[in-house]
Amino acid sequence: MKLTSAEWHVMNALWQDWPATAREIEARLPEEVAWAYTTTRSVLARLEEKGAIKEYKRSNVSFYEPILTRRKARMAALQSVVGEAFEGAFGPLVHFLVEEEALSEGERQKLTDALEGREEEGADNDSDVE
Amino acid sequence: MKLTSAEWHVMNALWQDWPATAREIEARLPEEVAWAYTTTRSVLARLEEKGAIKEYKRSNVSFYEPILTRRKARMAALQSVVGEAFEGAFGPLVHFLVEEEALSEGERQKLTDALEGREEEGADNDSDVE
DNA sequence: GACATGCTGCTAGGTGTGTAGTAGACTTAC
DNA sequence: GTAAGTCTACTACACACCTAGCAGCATGTC
Numbered sequence A, B: 001m002k003l004t005s006a007e008w009h010v011m012n013a014l015w016q017d018w019p020a021t022a023r024e025i026e027a028r029l030p031e032e033v034a035w036a037y038t039t040t041r042s043v044l045a046r047l048e049e050k051g052a053i054k055e056y057k058r059s060n061v062s063f064y065e066p067i068l069t070r071r072k073a074r075m076a077a078l079q080s081v082v083g084e085a086f087e088g089a090f091g092p093l094v095h096f097l098v099e100e101e102a103l104s105e106g107e108r109q110k111l112t113d114a115l116e117g118r119e120e121e122g123a124d125n126d127s128d129v130e
Numbered sequence C: 001g002a003c004a005t006g007c008t009g010c011t012a013g014g015t016g017t018g019t020a021g022t023a024g025a026c027t028t029a030c
Numbered sequence D: 001g002t003a004a005g006t007c008t009a010c011t012a013c014a015c016a017c018c019t020a021g022c023a024g025c026a027t028g029t030c
Helices: A005-016 A022-028 A037-050 A070-085 A090-099 A105-115 B005-016 B022-028 B037-050 B070-085 B090-100 B105-115
Strands: A053-058 A061-066 B053-058 B061-066
Touching: A005 A022, A005 A037, A005 A061, A005 A070, A005 B070, A022 A037, A022 A061, A037 A053, A037 A061, A070 A090, A070 B005, A070 B070, A070 B090, A090 B070, A090 B090, A090 B105, A105 B090, B005 B022, B005 B037, B005 B061, B005 B070, B022 B037, B022 B061, B037 B053, B037 B061, B070 B090
Parallel strands: none
Antiparallel strands: A053 A061, B053 B061
16 A cells, blocks of 8 residues: 555654544644644544544544554555665665765674674564554 | 556556557456557546646557656555555665565675676666657 | 633645647658 | 648646645534
8 A cells, every 4th residue: 555745644653652633643744744733633533534534433533543554564665665766676776875975984884784683683573563 | 746556557668668558558468468459549648637647649649658667666566565564764664675575585685796896788778768 | 510721633725747639740652 | 732640838737745824513611
């Protein structure tokens, strides 16, 4: 499932912690996203239609929960960009990353470590749905 | 400069070889892109408006050349996805790639090699504008 | 129970994107 | 020079997306 830019903002906010009300989500949006409250609601409604989130009510207030996991959304986003821009394979993407020196020294190091399988466990564990 | 999906198709075709006519570009589009000729032209027109390509005529026929380089387009695409989906940093993206084992064994090997700076030269050299 | 506040449902308008058609100009073959 | 084919310029339309407003219902407080 591919997300639009506005949808990413909302999903990122929701993945932080859920269930969450629209107001809570709104409060977690990055500063540069200065939407009207109703805009947040509209995006939430679309996400629910798409099946990315679930909505339920407790006494007239809507609570939201993610259905789509962050992992799956990331995978879809990457697959899309790889398909369009990197001949459909992850290899060229990785090649590009290294070539372009888009990575800081620390990032390179972490990557090397990860590739060699001596990853430190526990730290920075992406909490995710499921 | 961010490209849309249709624009990527056309740019990929144009980067292959240029200058190229609309007919040549059309012929290079992937099979699953079964556009009417006029659709290709419309996308080309939009790309020209955006400044991604340049158009010139020789006796009533338009030839096209890229202005936007593949590298820059790729960078923009990555930056966009990283901004939306990976907290704005390449680190988490790389981490994700490795964790997800999105890479084949060969790709991992190439990546390791590249990180250690013993890249084989010459092979698979992305020809690019400029 | 009337009022303020806050939430929901519904609606809407502008812009981007994908896709394509039509009309007219030009080119080439006879 | 006329017919057939090809090209361009211009226009169009549907759908997705971003953004938001409005009206009405629920809830709590005095």
